[in-house]
Amino acid sequence: MLYGLKIATRYLTANKGQTALLVTGVAVGVFIFIFMSALIGGLAEFILARTVGDLSHITIEAETEDPALLVASEGHVLAVTERGRTRDATLAEAATWLPLIETVAGVKAVSPEITGAGFLTRGAQVAQVSVVGVEAGRESAILDLASYMVEGEERVGSGVIVLGRDLADDLALSIGQALHLESSKGITANLTLGGIFETGNGSMDSARAFVSLSTARTLFSMPQGVTQIEIKLDDLNAADATALRIQSLTGLNAVPWTDDAEQLMEALDAQAQTGYFLKAFALITIVIGVASALLLSTYRRRPEIGIMRAMGAGRGFVVFVFVTQGALIGLLGGIMGAGLGYLALLPFPTREAFRPGTLPLDITQGSYGLAITLTVIAAILASILPARSAARVDPVTAIGQ
Template structure:
């Protein structure tokens, strides 16, 4: 094995320019591989963070009461329970389940909420709004209201409100001013604007308002219970498994964020498939390059191979020399390409810190080890054809030329 390695190194060192170009080609292919991995992975993380970052990963609600058969009559008629159109689903056992949920592994935050529709009134202006009642200390538990404030603060009291920037602009109001909030139960309250936020989503910034959960109770005429519990997880990718687990433990309806974002997931899968295709082409390029260079080396070294065979070198020895050449080229080029990729991509901020419209490259998702391993395997496979050609050299024929 030592002699095989020596011959492989000797062959590579004897044609420094060819070997250098071959290693450079492999390194470029690996660089493309890790760059595409980091770019596709980073772009996926960026899109998910921007889309899912300010919404609940799992939402718990009371089981929906659909039309059900209560009793049947002998004459074939039936009595069916049908939910009234104005009936509001209420989770009356939320306070019981909340401590259990907050202690579950993987839960980052849990926020009980009362939600409903209404209108914000300022003078002659009237704008529809979706109202969310939250506990004052959990305003930013799900959506990062505190980090997205344009002005004011996120401190809520029973007489204050937080509204979106677009809504504030449409009404021409600012922090400290009084507005009237009318719920869909025709209950009105005068509230002071404590803060104005901008989540970066126009529909949210133009139609969202947050009040204290106590204020929401009076607005929506709800003496007890809540509308839902929103849960934020440490790992948003585990939302479906967590939703199944919490639904089994509580008997409530648990909806993961993936259920309402199927189009986003389809787009991410298509994006990942495109990246895999590009990476496959880069590996194919590496294999073709290594195979071509080693085939050329085989034909150039036919006399040397013939002499080795005449002195008793076995076909397996000759095959091993060329396979080792391919392996060394793949290993050296793979390490250089992966290292260059890491150095080039390191200055870029990770997706969570990337500015809007920036270049969301995630250096952590470069697949460096995978790139090196696949490159070495590809180079070994590429060397098999030249190695077999070298092993078939007839020493009598070659030496006699």
């Protein structure tokens, strides 16, 4: 077989120009494969980071109890407690679960929260807000609030409120000014504006108010427990599995972000499918290129194949020589294409630095090894037909005897 490799190598080096052209053709196919992998993977990362990155990856909410009924001894219902418009179910024992949840593998941050609705008033101006009570020091655990601050600080100390840019502008607020927040429970708190953030998300910038957990307890008369626990993961793609794990550990209703993102997942799936098609086309191009070049080579070298057969080379040897040529072309083209792909992707920002307006090419998702392996396999498959054709060459007609 070593000798077959020598013959194959010699055939490839005998026509350096033609081989270089063929290898370049394969390299271009591999380059497209890698570029598409990086683009599709990067796009998915970018879209997920932009849409889900600032959201809770797993949310634990208290189960809403069924409406309470007062049933008479005869069996008919005397009274029903109507379900309130606001969510008031609580995770009364949240504090006991937090340390356990924090130890689950893949959990990056845990944030116990009290959420509810309220009205923000300053003078005659009133705005409806969604209030989120977070633990001081965990403001950026889920939404990276610190990175979105445009004025003041994100810290929600006692009596401090942090608002979105649009809301602050609507109420003509500036840092340090006082305002009133009345909760849906009718409890009012006097707060000072400690910071203004701007996420670019309209609903958040115009209606979200962050306060400390203790302030939220007062506002929503919740002396203990929380309304929800938000969890951020190292890998948001692991949300389904981690949610199941948390659920089995705690018995709480842990909901992964994917439950509410069916359309997003479908869109990402469609995008991935498109990527597979494009990559498949790149591989098909490689197969056609290698097969046609080797078929041509088989035809041109018919007399030599005839001589080799006459000198005692078996059909298997001839097949090996041509399949090895295909494999070498695939390997060289694959390595060259992968190298070119890597170099071409180097100038693009890393996945952590993706910004709107730039092409989200993720250099880590180039699938270099896969591209080289698939290319070698494709080139070997492409060479089987020419190799079989070469092995069938009749030495008598080929050498004109």
